[in-house]
Amino acid sequence: MTQEDKPDPIVRNDDENLQITEPAEVAGGIPAVRASLRHARRQMGVVRGTKTLLRLNKIEGFDCPGCAWPDPDKRAPAEFCENGAKAVADEATTDRVGPEFFENHTIDELMNKSGRWLNAQGRLTHPVVRQKGSDRYEEITWEEAFSLIAEELNELNSPDEAVFYTSGRTSNEAAFLYQLFAREFGTNNLPDCSNMCHESSGVGLSEVIGVGKGTVLLEDFEKTDAIFVIGQNPGTNHPRMMSALQKAVRNGATVVSINPLRETGLTRFKHPQQVSGWVGQGTPLSSHFLQVRINGDVALLKGIMKAMLAEEQRRPGEVLNQKFIDQRTEGFEQFADDLRQTSWDDIVANSGIEREEIEQAAEIAIDADRMICCWAMGLTQHKNGVANIQEVVNFLLMGGHIGRPGAGACPVRGHSNVQGDRTMGIWDKPSDAFLDSLEKTFEFEAPREHGFDTIHAIKAMKNGDAAVFVGMGGNFLSASPDTDYTAKALQNCRLTVQISTKLNRGHLVTGDRALILPCLGRTELDVQKHGPQFVTVENSMGVVHQSRGKLEPASPALLSEPAIVAGLARATLGDKSKTPWEEMVADYDVIRDLIEEVIDGFEFYNARVRKRGGFALPNPARSGEFDTDTGKAKFTVHPIPEHDLEDDEFLMMTIRSHDQFNTTVYSDNDRYRGIKNARRVVMLNADDIAEAGLTTGQTVDLVSTYDGVERVAPDFKIVPYDLPRRSAGTYFPEANVLVPVDEYAHRSHTPASKSIVIRLRA
Ligand SMILES: Nc1nc2c(c(=O)[nH]1)N[C@H]1C(S)=C(S)[C@@H](COP(=O)(O)OP(=O)(O)OC[C@H]3O[C@@H](n4cnc5c(=O)[nH]c(N)nc54)[C@H](O)[C@@H]3O)O[C@H]1N2
Ligand SMILES: Nc1nc2c(c(=O)[nH]1)N[C@H]1C(S)=C(S)[C@@H](COP(=O)(O)OP(=O)(O)OC[C@H]3O[C@@H](n4cnc5c(=O)[nH]c(N)nc54)[C@H](O)[C@@H]3O)O[C@H]1N2
Ligand SMILES: [Mo]
Numbered sequence: 001m002t003q004e005d006k007p008d009p010i011v012r013n014d015d016e017n018l019q020i021t022e023p024a025e026v027a028g029g030i031p032a033v034r035a036s037l038r039h040a041r042r043q044m045g046v047v048r049g050t051k052t053l054l055r056l057n058k059i060e061g062f063d064c065p066g067c068a069w070p071d072p073d074k075r076a077p078a079e080f081c082e083n084g085a086k087a088v089a090d091e092a093t094t095d096r097v098g099p100e101f102f103e104n105h106t107i108d109e110l111m112n113k114s115g116r117w118l119n120a121q122g123r124l125t126h127p128v129v130r131q132k133g134s135d136r137y138e139e140i141t142w143e144e145a146f147s148l149i150a151e152e153l154n155e156l157n158s159p160d161e162a163v164f165y166t167s168g169r170t171s172n173e174a175a176f177l178y179q180l181f182a183r184e185f186g187t188n189n190l191p192d193c194s195n196m197c198h199e200s201s202g203v204g205l206s207e208v209i210g211v212g213k214g215t216v217l218l219e220d221f222e223k224t225d226a227i228f229v230i231g232q233n234p235g236t237n238h239p240r241m242m243s244a245l246q247k248a249v250r251n252g253a254t255v256v257s258i259n260p261l262r263e264t265g266l267t268r269f270k271h272p273q274q275v276s277g278w279v280g281q282g283t284p285l286s287s288h289f290l291q292v293r294i295n296g297d298v299a300l301l302k303g304i305m306k307a308m309l310a311e312e313q314r315r316p317g318e319v320l321n322q323k324f325i326d327q328r329t330e331g332f333e334q335f336a337d338d339l340r341q342t343s344w345d346d347i348v349a350n351s352g353i354e355r356e357e358i359e360q361a362a363e364i365a366i367d368a369d370r371m372i373c374c375w376a377m378g379l380t381q382h383k384n385g386v387a388n389i390q391e392v393v394n395f396l397l398m399g400g401h402i403g404r405p406g407a408g409a410c411p412v413r414g415h416s417n418v419q420g421d422r423t424m425g426i427w428d429k430p431s432d433a434f435l436d437s438l439e440k441t442f443e444f445e446a447p448r449e450h451g452f453d454t455i456h457a458i459k460a461m462k463n464g465d466a467a468v469f470v471g472m473g474g475n476f477l478s479a480s481p482d483t484d485y486t487a488k489a490l491q492n493c494r495l496t497v498q499i500s501t502k503l504n505r506g507h508l509v510t511g512d513r514a515l516i517l518p519c520l521g522r523t524e525l526d527v528q529k530h531g532p533q534f535v536t537v538e539n540s541m542g543v544v545h546q547s548r549g550k551l552e553p554a555s556p557a558l559l560s561e562p563a564i565v566a567g568l569a570r571a572t573l574g575d576k577s578k579t580p581w582e583e584m585v586a587d588y589d590v591i592r593d594l595i596e597e598v599i600d601g602f603e604f605y606n607a608r609v610r611k612r613g614g615f616a617l618p619n620p621a622r623s624g625e626f627d628t629d630t631g632k633a634k635f636t637v638h639p640i641p642e643h644d645l646e647d648d649e650f651l652m653m654t655i656r657s658h659d660q661f662n663t664t665v666y667s668d669n670d671r672y673r674g675i676k677n678a679r680r681v682v683m684l685n686a687d688d689i690a691e692a693g694l695t696t697g698q699t700v701d702l703v704s705t706y707d708g709v710e711r712v713a714p715d716f717k718i719v720p721y722d723l724p725r726r727s728a729g730t731y732f733p734e735a736n737v738l739v740p741v742d743e744y745a746h747r748s749h750t751p752a753s754k755s756i757v758i759r760l761r762a
Contacts, residue, residue: 235265
């Protein structure tokens, strides 16, 4: 295929045959156990499958690549969940994609296969290259691969024409080396998946509480009285969180869920690893479900807080934590004034929730001595993503719920080490203190100018301001917004390099030259010169611990991620670099010693991480210290976002099904939502379907016309679903073509993939 024939980058599925049944009422239980075992057997065979699942998240085993939820200290015999098991089975599969696969398939041919098919072909085994003008990938040695990349990098006009992307599965050790290489090369262009994920949480929290991370530990769930779960679908995406919620409920806590969808896990849950979870009705979890409109959370939270303020007037001293507000925060008066001026009409209209229901939710918050708020992508992926997070903080601050046991902010991270990668310096906006420290340890001059985040990396490649793309894991093409635009951006590059475990669509839309460098996964034994190595990761609650792979590597030709980075660095930087790349790879303890030198909080890293359960990083807000410019936590004021939809417009959120991990699709089923054999579907309220004269199962094109540009996602089938009027739900990544590259959150630049205005074209 030549560069002139722009391939269609839309994710096409195999033949679909939509079936609709009732959504499941209970999450977990026997169906979840059966689904995990079935998946493991299919990918790995009976023995390897069972052994692998038993090593998952054990103190001596590997960290589950499924999500970043922490592990309890007293683990169940097998602390795994259905979807963690799927993620592991997907990596530990016995199928292989070797050089002969690429001899037999041109890139054009592969473009006609679905993302699901590509992933199902198995693990990548050898480095391969696509030479300029060639229609396929062919085998290349590691040495040749490294010198090809070095040559391209060194020919750039400026180091800032290179982009080094990271997805969140990369270990602390690999991430630290990767950012060091990028900075010794001379750029801060280190975009990561977090830019598309919890960046709004990081920016929002840093501004108002002085730390960009959550402030709770797992044990806080046992001590809390109320948990608000906002814009998150833990039954599918963080199933291990369900055990923590179940325990909290048994201890008397109330769970309130705020979501446009009545997600299965949030109503009832059966613990798949407890006998009591195999029978009976399951634990009722969320008695309070607020079916908010898409992006109606600011309005709703303002409503809850307005009700609290009114109640404080009726019962002075009984609702707010006035002492905390006076001593530890600022901006309360302005904040309270704004709430008083906000009308109930606006609140009800924009949240879609009646005043009475809002007041009931306020009662729960008032009654709670200790309260936790959890959230995920339903809050971060809006234009006002940062405001959403800061409204959650306002809500917590009213009751003094930050900095004491059983209470706090809990952004639930996605990728298993996305938080650790950031701690290690994978960041386009590093602080001067971090760079100073890096320079001192490694004796080089670090670039100071901030780099590209994901959105700006895409634009730079599209405009010719960047020409080499390196992806440390992930699927940049399909995960990014505006698939067609991003495809053109990648095709504009001179070189695209993907360091990967599995084949994905991102390997097919390339620069002039392209490389796939296959690496070891979490599950695999990593033996270096000084013997078997382990890596370390940081979970969603700031606890750093070991992960040790045990399986035979998928191919003897695989290198570990740290070894790949070191190879790249030596080839590119030569003797200019004084960094001991080879020694660091020979023994990862050396990497950890150097991390300890550069980054605060890692004192005695090697010793402490060898202790059972690892160690928690310092977090000032968790201990009641607010590291802001004034030393106080800040109340902030935000307008209610309004979406003035035309009569034929809908507000669309792009979400995950029960059977995918981000861009990796395991099957076309969404068991909990009762949607089968189809992913090109659009969920709509039944009354909206009737009013528009459409029918169930009818095929329509989805169209977005942001900024006058028409973006079309063709052939989506209509599914009636219980969601608010004028809302639409589609799956990520099928609907990413509709997300405009310029539609992103203020300040955090997170793509607004949960609030895209669309029309349906029959
Ligand atoms: N099995 C599995 N596990 C995963 C992943 C996976 O793909 N599969 N991905 C991982 C990653 S990287 C991440 S970031 C997390 C993602 O975890 P989630 O954030 O749970 O994932 P999404 O499917 O994007 O779901 C967002 C939820 O927000 C709701 N929502 C959408 N818009 C709004 C809104 O405006 N307001 C409110 N209140 N709710 C809204 C949706 O209905 C949905 O329930 O999961 C991680 N874990
Ligand atoms: N419309 C829309 N877009 C979204 C989202 C959404 O909700 N809606 N969610 C966003 C979010 S929250 C995220 S986090 C991003 C995810 O974006 P990414 O992290 O870029 O995407 P993934 O699908 O997780 O990446 C999967 C690929 O990673 C590789 N891989 C897996 N394990 C390893 C490993 O151990 N090492 C290496 N080197 N490679 C590995 C495999 O080759 C696999 O094909 O997508 C974002 N995009
Ligand atoms: Mo994510």
